[in-house]
Amino acid sequence: MSVARSAALKINWASLQSQLGLKGSTVASLQAFKKRNEDVRRKHALLSEAPQSVDFAHYRSILNNTAIVDQLEAEYKKFKPVTYDVSEELNQIAKFEEVAVKNALETKAGVDQELSALKMTLENIESARPFEELTVDDVVKARPDIDARTAEMVSKGRWMPAGYKERFGDLSLL
Numbered sequence: 001m002s003v004a005r006s007a008a009l010k011i012n013w014a015s016l017q018s019q020l021g022l023k024g025s026t027v028a029s030l031q032a033f034k035k036r037n038e039d040v041r042r043k044h045a046l047l048s049e050a051p052q053s054v055d056f057a058h059y060r061s062i063l064n065n066t067a068i069v070d071q072l073e074a075e076y077k078k079f080k081p082v083t084y085d086v087s088e089e090l091n092q093i094a095k096f097e098e099v100a101v102k103n104a105l106e107t108k109a110g111v112d113q114e115l116s117a118l119k120m121t122l123e124n125i126e127s128a129r130p131f132e133e134l135t136v137d138d139v140v141k142a143r144p145d146i147d148a149r150t151a152e153m154v155s156k157g158r159w160m161p162a163g164y165k166e167r168f169g170d171l172s173l174l
Contacts, residue, residue, distance in 0.1 A: 021111050026103040029096070 013034050017027055056073045060066045129138075140147040153161070 020104075020107070022104075022107055026100070026107055029100050029103065033096070033100070 013030075016022075017030065022030065054073075054076060056069055056076075059069045059072075063069055153159070
C-alpha cells in the first residue's frame with residue numbers, strides 16, 4: 001500500500017470539519033472530494049479483485065465445441081484496451097486543489113485573526129481594573145470615539161445622549 005493510500009485511509013472525515021473550523025464552500029468542496037475519493041476507492045477494490053487472465057485450456061477441456069474457444073481466444077489476444085487521456089481530469093483535480101487550498105488559507109487567516117482578537121480581549125479582561133476604579137481618562141484612553149462624540153454633542157448644546165431619559169429615566173427630579 002502506498003503512503004498516499006494509507007494516509008487517505010487514516011483521515012477522520014467527521015472531525016476534520018470541526019477541528020479546522022471550516023465553513024461554507026470549503027465544507028461543500030471537502031464533502032464532494034470525500035465522496036469522489038470513496039467512489040474511486042470502491043471501484044478500484046472491485047477491479048483489483050476481478051480475475052486478470054482467462055484459462056482457455058480449461059474451457060477447451062470442458063466444452064465439446066473447441067472452435068468457439070479458439071475463436072474467443074483469438075479475439076481475446078487481438079483485444080487492446082482503450083487508453084484514455086486523463087490529463088483533463090488531472091487538470092480539473094489540480095484546479096480543485098488550488099481552490100481548496102485557497103479556501104483553506106482564507107479560512108485559516110480568518111480563524112487566526114479571530115483568535116488574535118480573542119486573545120487580546122482575554123488579556124484585557126484579565127488585566128482590567130474593577131469598574132469602580134475607572135476614571136474618565138481611562139475610558140477616553142480606551143475609547144477615544146466617546147470623547148469625540150461628547151465634544152460634538154456639547155458643541156451643539158446637547159447635554160444628554162438621545163434616548164437616555166427613555167432608557168434610564170429623568171434624574172432632574174432628584
